[in-house]
Amino acid sequence: MSVVTDSPNSNLGGPLRIVLANPRGFCAGVTRAIEIVERALERFGAPVYVRHEIVHNKHVVDQLKAKGAVFVDELSEIPAGAMTIFSAHGVARSVEEEARARNLPTIDATCPLVTKVHFQGRHYAKAGRTLILIGHPGHAEVIGTIGQIDAPIHLVSTPEDVHALPIAGDVPVAYVTQTTLSVDDTRNVIAALQERFTDVAGPEVNDICYATQNRQTAVRELASVSDLLLVVGARNSSNSMRLREIGAEMGVESHLIDDGSAIDPQWLNDVHTVGITAGASAPDELIDSVIAALRRLRPVTVSELEGVKETIQFRLPAALRHPAAPTASAAE
Numbered sequence: 001m002s003v004v005t006d007s008p009n010s011n012l013g014g015p016l017r018i019v020l021a022n023p024r025g026f027c028a029g030v031t032r033a034i035e036i037v038e039r040a041l042e043r044f045g046a047p048v049y050v051r052h053e054i055v056h057n058k059h060v061v062d063q064l065k066a067k068g069a070v071f072v073d074e075l076s077e078i079p080a081g082a083m084t085i086f087s088a089h090g091v092a093r094s095v096e097e098e099a100r101a102r103n104l105p106t107i108d109a110t111c112p113l114v115t116k117v118h119f120q121g122r123h124y125a126k127a128g129r130t131l132i133l134i135g136h137p138g139h140a141e142v143i144g145t146i147g148q149i150d151a152p153i154h155l156v157s158t159p160e161d162v163h164a165l166p167i168a169g170d171v172p173v174a175y176v177t178q179t180t181l182s183v184d185d186t187r188n189v190i191a192a193l194q195e196r197f198t199d200v201a202g203p204e205v206n207d208i209c210y211a212t213q214n215r216q217t218a219v220r221e222l223a224s225v226s227d228l229l230l231v232v233g234a235r236n237s238s239n240s241m242r243l244r245e246i247g248a249e250m251g252v253e254s255h256l257i258d259d260g261s262a263i264d265p266q267w268l269n270d271v272h273t274v275g276i277t278a279g280a281s282a283p284d285e286l287i288d289s290v291i292a293a294l295r296r297l298r299p300v301t302v303s304e305l306e307g308v309k310e311t312i313q314f315r316l317p318a319a320l321r322h323p324a325a326p327t328a329s330a331a332e
């Protein structure tokens, strides 16, 4: 563990040790999605329209709004000819078709790892397998994935859902997975599939999303050294919610908070070590605001777990990659 800062400046209580998880916060897919909106604003001028929150974080959305992005729920809210961006979660084919029918110029900010799940699903369906998606009903990514594959898809979240599937045990099945579920989250559901069906295919689960797995592994390590766990992230962010749940499952008082203003000083009673992490869509400045809020309550030291170093970067869509690209007339 490396100590980053050491700055006691209050005498309201005993010293508080703050430990930061590593990795935490932005993943490569979120970084790319935000950059797509920023570059589109620079290149095409404001406003650009974004269908759904580009990522699940209000602060990120508000900052982009201030720069001229307009967030809408449906394409019908976008004026004719206006630059349109699809969020990192992906969209159904029907949305792409609607954009084409309306001649909207589009840029696709779907995370490449989500796109990979769409490819996997199509591949299995083409091979004649009955497709099962492991994910949360109603999540934007799940809606997009179901709408990207022209075959019936059964959605399951739990082993109980698997037992209730109306599919005979000898039918060849294949599963794909929502990217914000880790290997650990899907293990029981996959085991139930293997128990229930004789012929089950699926992708390498380690390979689904490096960021989800790394943040969950890191929060386990963090919770093991913390008396209190604070997860910075939004309530509609599935990966942030899961980080809080993991802390709670490990017996540590755990709270999901938007920023430092949400801290209840009572949480710090009898606490010596506070672990802080952040979901994949939470910016660093929100973690800074949490540290600043704690520093106003108690003298603090801040250190960071070593963890895994992430170096993954995703390329931008072609329309934004080269400075000289003349127009962005099609999603990549």
Ligand code: SF4
Residues within 6 Å of the ligand: 027, 028, 029, 030, 088, 111, 112, 113, 114, 179, 180, 209, 210, 211, 212, 239, 280
């Ligand atoms: S959490 Fe994983 S799948 Fe989701 S945007 Fe980040 S890198 Fe992509």
